Amino acid sequence: MAMKENKLAENVDGAYYVDDDCIGCRLCEGNAPKNFKMKDDDSTAYVFKQPENEKEKHVCENALDECPVEAIGNDG
Numbered sequence: 001m002a003m004k005e006n007k008l009a010e011n012v013d014g015a016y017y018v019d020d021d022c023i024g025c026r027l028c029e030g031n032a033p034k035n036f037k038m039k040d041d042d043s044t045a046y047v048f049k050q051p052e053n054e055k056e057k058h059v060c061e062n063a064l065d066e067c068p069v070e071a072i073g074n075d076g
């Protein structure tokens with residue numbers, strides 16, 4: 001389970017975040033490209049924009065559910 005105290009600094013403020021368990025598999029970027037992207041060095045993903053509508057919330061929830069190491073959190 002993602003821990004907000006381990007949130008990566010690159011995440012924008014808001015409900016969704018990636019924590020330091022991320023292994024950089026890119027799945028979330030593929031699932032929710034309007035909200036998640038990889039860091040320039042590809043080491044981890046981060047949330048660059050919080051979801052702004054129901055469709056984006058849905059894909060962010062899918063990304064959270066499918067992350068293989070449970071590195072995505074939603075504290076909203």
Ligand code: SF4
Nearest residue numbers: 022023025026028067
């Ligand atoms: S799906 Fe999880 S492990 Fe993979 S890049 Fe996204 S946050 Fe990291």
